[in-house]
Amino acid sequence: MTASDAILTANPLLRPWTTPFGLPPFESITPEHYKPAFDTALAEQQAEIAAIAADPAPATFANTIDALEKSGASLKRVGGVFFNLAGSHTNEAIQAVEREMAPLLAKHRNSIFMNEALFKRVDDLYRERESLGLDAEQARVLDRYHTIFVRAGARLGADEKKRLAAITERLASLGTQFAQNVLADEKSYRLVLDTEVDLAGLPSFLREAAAQAAEDAGLKGKHVITLSRSSIEPFLQFSSRRDLREQAFKAWAARGDAGGTTDNKAIITEMVRLRAERARLLGYETFADFKLADTMAKTPDAVLKLLNDVWTPARARAQQERDDLQAQAQSQGDNIEIEAWDWRYYADQVRMARHNLDEATIKPYFQLDRIIEAAFDTAQRLFGLNFQELKEFPRYHPDIRAWQVTDATGAPVGIFIGDYFARSSKRSGAWMSAFRSQERLSGDIRPIIVNVMNFAKGAPGEPSLLSFDDARTLFHEFGHALHGLLSNVTYPLLAGTSVSTDFVELPSQLYEHWLSQADILRRYATHYRTGEPMPEALLERLMAARNFNQGFATVEYLASAFVDIDLHRRTLSGDLDVSAFEKESLGKIGMPREIIMRHRTPHFAHVFSGDGYSSGYYSYLWSEVLDADAFTAFEETGDAFNKDMADKLKRFIYSAGNLRDPAEAYTAFRGRLPTADALLAKRGLTTTPAA
Template sequence: MTTRLALALAVALGATTPAFANALDAMSATAATAATPASANPFFSESPLPLHYPQFDKIQDSDFAPAFDAGMAQQLKEVEAIANNKAKPTFDNTIIALEKSGQVLDRATTVFFNLVGTDTNDTRKQLQADYSAKFAAHRDAISLNGKLFARIQALYDKRDTLDLDAEGVRLVEKYYTDFVRDGAKLSDADKATLKSMNAEMARLGTQFSQNVLAEVNAAAVVVDDVKQLDGLSEEQISAAAEAAKARKLDGKYVIALLNTTGQPPLAQLKNRELRQRIFEASVNRGSHGGEFDNTALVARIMKLRADKAKLLGFPTYAAYSLENQTAKTPEAVNAMLGQLAPPAVANAKREAADLQKMIDAEQKAARKPTFKLEPWDWAFYSEKVRQAKYNFDESQLKPYFEFKNVLENGVFYAANQEYGLTFKERHDLPKYRDDIYIYDVFDADGKQLAIFIHDPYARASKRGGAWMNSYVSQSALTGDRPVVANHLNIPKPPAGQPTLLTWDEVTTMFHEFGHALHGMFSDVKYPYFSGTSVPRDFVEFPSQVNEMWADYPSILQHYAKHYQTGAAMPQALLDKVVAASKFNQGFATTEYLGAAMLDQNWHQLSADKVPDAAGVMPFEVQSLAADGIAYAPVPPRYRTPYFSHIMGGYAAGYYAYIWSEVLDANTQQWFREHGGLSRENGDHFRKTLLSKGGSVDAMQLFQNFAGHAPQIEPLLEKRGLTSGGEAAAPAGK
């Protein structure tokens, strides 16, 4: 079912109540009255643009609802025809028919949810709220259709006699497993209960995500006196002034927040009181009453998830969620995180001691009383320690990291050297924003492989973080080739100023392009397996591998050029970049593990143990302390009320970054042992792993590539968790 991919966000939020026949009748009636003529709605037929690139210039917000309604009605008719087919079930008349169903809905929901993430507005927010339960109802009407499941089970039971290739057999198995996990074997009464739960989770999940976006904008810090911004660059101060003007606060300055706990200006601002204001504005989001308080939503969603897991025969939601991941069990995840936490915290404490020494010395020299290191001090003094240790600071680097140069002469150049890809910017395709970039991607043989969209800038209408998504997914069955996009949240400079990147932003660009390569290299038959349709704890692996080229000498030398003079970054500074990228790893690992363990603690609760709204924040404090990861100067990367990952597709899955990093560390070791960056090595990685999508078991793919099972030692070495060493931090999270 192609719509499964497009509705991934909606599916993560739940399902609904009407029975299949009632849903079909209602949606068909709605579609009959609401749908616009096919000629007027760009979703009612395939885009005529290259590779079916979306017609952003023709898509209006008013097109979505008619396309949703007509698309759901159309797919339900298709599904009912499959379920009621009097012919015996075959692979073609059941599984392939499902794979081809829902084309209109797939096109509309793909564009809609991508735009909701990258450029939402009031209309789209309302549509998201209005349709979250309807989409869940649609999924339930298919997944809980008894006749349809009977056909799938019949094929599953005789799958080894259907004369299918391995990918076809796997597709039958995945359909069967998905339907069972969605409740296909429940009684009618339990199905009704499940639908009700899913509907409520869909509604609450949408409300949570909208609250997070609203409060990250509402909680921006207003500064009255420019003197308080000492430490920021002139460009940053100008941007803060522009942000204030946009809010009709002329003469003031606005420090916008990102969705993470830490905030970038904390590394630069000399005014400690302002640093504290920014930090507290960040960590207090969603938990201190008011319009956007999320604690009641968290309590209810966690209870519903635990109840759903119990209904489906699992002790906890984590057990349910992890069953179809490579980790398989909560115990395996707990063992991994538990092994990493003690050395990570020990490293963080060593780093904190160095920061405290810096504070004490600085205050003594200024003849001022010293103070205890607090979370809002960490980034500022860690930057000072880095300057002292490596004799450079971030401001020295940024002139050499102009955004487009990094993209084209760094990220793209690495892909050329490793895979033979070439890129050509095009200006004729429509955009949903003026400040995005579009490229044709050509394979080594000169044939077009994909279209790539890059959306770099932060804005109030964009969710936090960095991510990749597909507008069109590859499939031999449909003949489609990929249209994929990367999204970052780089602060946009004032008009006429260059976009200069931090080192973290550079590595994040490489990280996200690793996801894009995974999507673009897809070479599978069935849409179900396309691109990044792999277990959640495997999907971050290719992106983390691609980070290794950011500081690879021949790549770094190619793109680290001064934006004004074109002069190469001096070798001494290049060496410092590589060395300093292995700095502050205790902090990075501890803040990540805090969030990952918090996620597991929530989802390993049985239904009777989930706290009420008043108990949400106390539970967070208690659980982190119990895990030995509670260290006050290093709070979790996300706190519960703004932990968007685990309210969406990463429920019980935030551990995936570190789990995938085991594979990443092994893979980096493999590249080093086989000569580093080369076409031969890149082609091997592409052929054995990146091109396979989900068509082969994920861990088998890794072994096909590496020749052995993954080992944890390379990760411990990479993260400096073996003998007190330092290691590089992950990006893109």
């Protein structure tokens, strides 16, 4: 055995995993293991693909599609570990591997989906699909593979394929650098609060979290505000130091836009240009046309119609809200004009005046552990799932938790991992991912699903407290988790969340509705010190205030969606001035001066850290049309946990993966497609008075 063979044999990413439930052996894996494991896994799949393409036998579903689906098992396993940790617990060594691997993995994908002989086999099957005797799932897999090959450039000539391959490899590198730049800006910023004056207005829970953040940063005895949303948003909400609010807000808004090595504007310019060229090579006028062709929306015009339909009432509501904030400031003698860093501060005061409700009153009732229990209980009541926490299992960070998930009969469903706390090694935001996806083609493979959050960690011995929005985020991501856990398909290509971008948010956004059910809140919104449930009067005020500030929330979201679509409808090939374009795009819709985009372009990770939501940030709103209507189906029965509706929801949405076209899947559940009426009602945008 050579020295290199010995190294590979000792590589925990390549050895069989004997860990509980087949979890990755995180504690044995070091950054040095990734590159050799990737090299080996890539070579394995390249050999598998070559064998399929060169098979002298005529193409059959088994020797081509089944074989494609079974290929790359090692690569899925290595990539599953690597890319999850690159987002949730990275370091410089992992980031170096990420930069090196991004173009190599794109090149590998190109070598599969631009393989002429392989595509001929798939295309031959597709042409004969009606006579092959395929079942519905096999027919769907064949259709999806054919679509993927064509959209990857399989029909292009040799020169066009070469150029398209170069574009996709370059885009992969740029997206990786974009994400790492944003993380670097977030990681490097600290607003240190030295004195009691600096802490003015901050409630105890925020002081405790800021003290913990300071201790984590080696500044014990001080208080630190970071650019994690769970840190900076409550600071902007409570701090009476307007100068510090402005300072922190501008740093938050300037991520990726501060000049120097982490500035993302040049990256964005190149990515937008390359995406446009990619679309033209594939026969589309713009990148937005290309990207949307394989979604529910189908066209940019359909997206813009929805965005504009909601923008008009949302902007009007936001202007009313701004006037209320201005009046509140003046009523207490603050002779100012409302700015973006003032909005959350005065909005909290207006909410207190209107609903006798502020975050400091609510937060003690939303303990992280109790909200996790609430999410689990909801899943049990809807889908019969049970969750047993694991005590001994491999961890990639001491804070992560894991549960074995079983169904109503006690049969295994999968493993759920929760990674809840903000840290400097984790990118911002919240997301769901899979270390292993469900399938039956290679055996009864049970999923390993993870939710990653960025909540503020409580002080030692104290629970972590959430805002109502934090709790909603937890339910949202757990809805995604259930989409992965409940997956019940044979083919990996169709499993779990492998659906179109504007359908994937339906299971997550729909699940949020159950958090607001009175019986869930009565049971799980309990005071962290006394254990007493939230008083009925407070619960009523919380529900009454659900649509408070909804104009602001809708406008900041829609602004990002408009800019995303505008950027990717560009047909000009010249240089792009990102800042000027953002300003011009917002000017066209009449963006209120006092509100900024939820994700400004230089740190718009949804759109530029990868290809997932490019031309697709509208998807949250598109899915919200579906989720608002879907929950109405439960309300119409008079029971939010109606068993018949829950069974249909599980069958056609949560467990169905990509077995059906999204419109067909939704119609199978609901009996029809929705309109935007339920969405406008949900957001409280159907009436004039501010809520």
